[in-house]
Amino acid sequence: xxxxxxxxxxxxxxxxxxxxxxxxxxxxxxxxxxxxxxxxxxxxxxxxxxxxxxxxxxxxxxxxxxxxxxxxxxxxxxxxxxxxxxxxxxxxxxxxxxxxxxxxxxxxxxxxxxxxxxxxxxxxxxxxxxxxxxxxxxxxxxxxxxxxxxxxxxxxxxxxxxxxxxxxxxxxxxx
Amino acid sequence: xxxxxxxxxxxxxxxxxxxxxxxxxxxxxxxxxxxxxxxxxxxxxxxxxxxxxxxxxxxxxxxxxxxxxxxxxxxxxxxxxxxxxxxxxxxxxxxxxxxxxxxxxxxxxxxxxxxxxxxxxxxxxxxxxxxxxxxxxxxxxxxxxxxxxxxxxxxxxxxxxxxxxxxxxxxxxxxxxxxxxxxxxxxxxxxxxxxxxxxxxxxxxxxxxxxxxxxxxxxxxxxxxxxxxxxxxxxxxxxxxxxxxxxxxxxxxxxxxxxxxxxxxxxxxxxxxxxxxxxxxxxxxxxxxxxxxxxxxxxxxxxxxxxxxxxxxxxxxxxxxxxxxxxxxxxxxxxxxxxxxxxxxxxxxxxxxxxxxxxxxxxxxxxxxxxxxxxxxxxxxxxxxxxxxxxxxxxxxxxxxxxxxxxxxxxxxxxxxxxxxxxxxxxxxxxxxxxxxxxxxxxxxxxxxxxxxxxxxxxxxxxxxxxxxxxxxxxxxxxxxxxxxxxxxxxxxxxxxxxxxxxxxxxxxxxxxxxxxxxxxxxxxxxxxxxxxxxxxxxxxxxxxxxxxxxxxxxxxxxxxxxxxxxxxxxxxxxxxxxxxxxxxxxxxxxxxxxxxxxxxxxxxxxxxxxxxxxxxxxxxxxxxxxxxxxxxxxxxxxxx
Numbered sequence: 119x120x121x122x123x124x125x126x127x128x129x130x131x132x133x134x135x136x137x138x139x140x141x142x143x144x145x146x147x148x149x150x151x152x153x154x155x156x157x158x159x160x161x162x163x164x165x166x167x168x169x170x171x172x173x174x175x176x177x178x179x180x181x182x183x184x185x186x187x188x189x190x191x192x193x194x195x196x197x198x199x200x201x202x203x204x205x206x207x208x209x210x211x212x213x214x215x216x217x218x219x220x221x222x223x224x225x226x227x228x229x230x231x232x233x234x235x236x237x238x239x240x241x242x243x244x245x246x247x248x249x250x251x252x253x254x255x256x257x258x259x260x261x262x263x264x265x266x267x268x269x270x271x272x273x274x275x276x277x278x279x280x281x282x283x284x285x286x287x288x289x290x291x292x293x
Numbered sequence: 294x295x296x297x298x299x300x301x302x303x304x305x306x307x308x309x310x311x312x313x314x315x316x317x318x319x320x321x322x323x324x325x326x327x328x329x330x331x332x333x334x335x336x337x338x339x340x341x342x343x344x345x346x347x348x349x350x351x352x353x354x355x356x357x358x359x360x361x362x363x364x365x366x367x368x369x370x371x372x373x374x375x376x377x378x379x380x381x382x383x384x385x386x387x388x389x390x391x392x393x394x395x396x397x398x399x400x401x402x403x404x405x406x407x408x409x410x411x412x413x414x415x416x417x418x419x420x421x422x423x424x425x426x427x428x429x430x431x432x433x434x435x436x437x438x439x440x441x442x443x444x445x446x447x448x449x450x451x452x453x454x455x456x457x458x459x460x461x462x463x464x465x466x467x468x469x470x471x472x473x474x475x476x477x478x479x480x481x482x483x484x485x486x487x488x489x490x491x492x493x494x495x496x497x498x499x500x501x502x503x504x505x506x507x508x509x510x511x512x513x514x515x516x517x518x519x520x521x522x523x524x525x526x527x528x529x530x531x532x533x534x535x536x537x538x539x540x541x542x543x544x545x546x547x548x549x550x551x552x553x554x555x556x557x558x559x560x561x562x563x564x565x566x567x568x569x570x571x572x573x574x575x576x577x578x579x580x581x582x583x584x585x586x587x588x589x590x591x592x593x594x595x596x597x598x599x600x601x602x603x604x605x606x607x608x609x610x611x612x613x614x615x616x617x618x619x620x621x622x623x624x625x626x627x628x629x630x631x632x633x634x635x636x637x638x639x640x641x642x643x644x645x646x647x648x649x650x651x652x653x654x655x656x657x658x659x660x661x662x663x664x665x666x667x668x669x670x671x672x673x674x675x676x677x678x679x680x681x682x683x684x685x686x687x688x689x690x691x692x693x694x695x696x697x698x699x700x701x702x703x704x705x706x707x708x709x710x711x712x713x714x715x716x717x718x719x720x721x722x723x724x725x726x727x728x729x730x731x732x733x734x735x736x737x738x739x740x741x742x743x744x745x746x747x748x749x750x751x752x753x754x755x756x757x758x759x760x761x762x763x764x765x766x767x768x769x770x771x772x773x774x775x776x777x778x779x780x781x782x783x784x785x786x787x788x789x790x791x792x793x794x795x796x797x798x799x800x801x802x803x804x805x806x807x808x809x810x811x812x813x814x815x816x817x818x819x820x821x822x823x824x825x826x827x828x829x830x831x832x833x834x835x836x837x838x839x840x841x842x843x844x845x846x847x848x849x850x851x852x853x854x855x856x857x858x859x860x861x862x863x864x865x866x867x868x869x870x871x872x873x874x875x876x877x878x879x880x881x882x883x884x885x886x887x888x889x890x891x892x893x894x895x896x897x898x899x900x901x902x903x904x905x906x907x908x909x910x911x912x913x914x915x916x917x918x919x920x921x922x923x924x925x926x927x928x929x930x931x932x933x934x
Binding site: 127131132134135137139140222 | 573608611612666
């Protein structure tokens, strides 16, 4: 057997070791990067679902004022956990709109009674069509939209108390 | 007090491992008799001390001693005692302690039992074993102390993941660990033999029982793990190519190859370098597997970075042991005298093909498992799933089945291709007949068709070595080979039937509504809440009717409060020809219940085959042991004649 051949296992192991050590020293960036950031909000018009509250369309986001768009559902438990943060953002002066995914009017009414209602408008997206167009894979998910209808920030998952400041800042900077 | 005894025993065991290493090195370097004589007793005491540390930890868990950090984080005083017991190793520190305990006990066992090896090689082996143990002792003492106390003892612990509260999982890790550690002994033997340049049949015979025993435990552990995942996770699958599953599969593949090549070395003095290489690779796989999974680098690079100290420690151990052994191999193996040669068409040749195919599968699994890690280092996030593994490994596994059928029918050293074909007539006929019957009766896909037909051929070929022999006088290790190969055929039929003929129904059912799945009509008879020790659940009552027989199944969806978790408890009815597998899902607002129903024909054969494979290994082990005892008795009688 050739002598150099005997050293190849060690060389292969060295390579493997380098990769693993690299992974240890420089942990990979695991945050989800949205392809939607910087893109305009897709065109949609959604009917109302909550009594006395208007539905939602893209036109609302082009009126010059940055807004927070929250995608939620009454059947989603993290959405209930997120409610206090949305109420806080609302109290801080951030306008909040919502799209309700695969929801029904009675279930939604119960959800808003239990958890509070921070929303100016709620659109009814029964088939998840707009959710898919937005590139959102689950609920809850939130987008910060500047006054020209462009997405400037995306938050996947529920907004925690520690996220509130960053989102409020993103809305402020979008002006 | 118990915690302090455990910690003290751990320090002492570590000190003895260091002493064992130094004595072995001195004995080998200077050839003085005193250090050589000291190595064996030290190894035995070190094993006993390791056992004391593990007993101390188990005692702490059983007593729910909430002043110990590990107990607080992984146990709860209200837990059934069996899970407190298993909780001792159901966590990082405890499982590492179990590892080193089995390692220490195995070293002691080598010191007591091993009589075949020349003394120098045995001393080198025990020295290598001490070196491995020392690294793990250091890891425990400096980075993962299982006996650490906390200053404010809380009244209760945090509990154990409900998924892990299952008797199957309580005993799954020890089974696998015995397998891993057995391989570490084989590794020490290989290192010992390389150091003394004594790679020969005596070394192979000494190593073989360790390889066989660890292979039996690995097989059992993998089989049990696969069935556990199948019934507990409620996904209806039995193998997911998850990094954790691959972590036990890779050492098994290497150990299987090693098992066959060590036989060539023991009986024919061939494949010297290859056998040593496989011993190193097998242990490398068990280390890479266990620790990459333990450190979380494969499932999530993030978890690895959370504790860089542990990660660095593990990496250092990997570098020293695997890198050291591979360097020793490269430097030394050239000076080891080559073994016997053989013709290509021969039993040895068949075993070489077997080894190569196993190695290729191992390579595929390793690449698939590590690829996400490599990609991540280039900034790409991806995962490698079952489609890759099935497509890449499936055809090679089928080629391996052919090699398995042919191999045992070959003669040692040289054989005649024409005569071999004559011997293969019945297996080939069985393969052809089964294939034709399947195409006519129930055509499956290409891979399952090949799988079932080749399994039939393999089953026939496996039994052939017994034909025309006196079955009572056939050596037990021949029986072992027959049973193990038959087990592979049985498993393969189960896998192929499951992938080809499984019927699945996912439906939102109203109470009373009939649903058809496979040969069954399933009706949702009712839903009621039930309460257990530390959970509550919704339980469905399903009546499943087939011909005129009706059985009742009760799948649950369970909710645990401490910590809050939901699990689905599947209900499975086992028939002679398959399993009806039922899972209860969510309710929708119209009052319908989501039901997942599977009819899985012959799926149980997968695990029955696994048990047969392990049984075959055990028979071989007993057979070898009995023959050796007999031979030793003959030697003794001759000496006194």
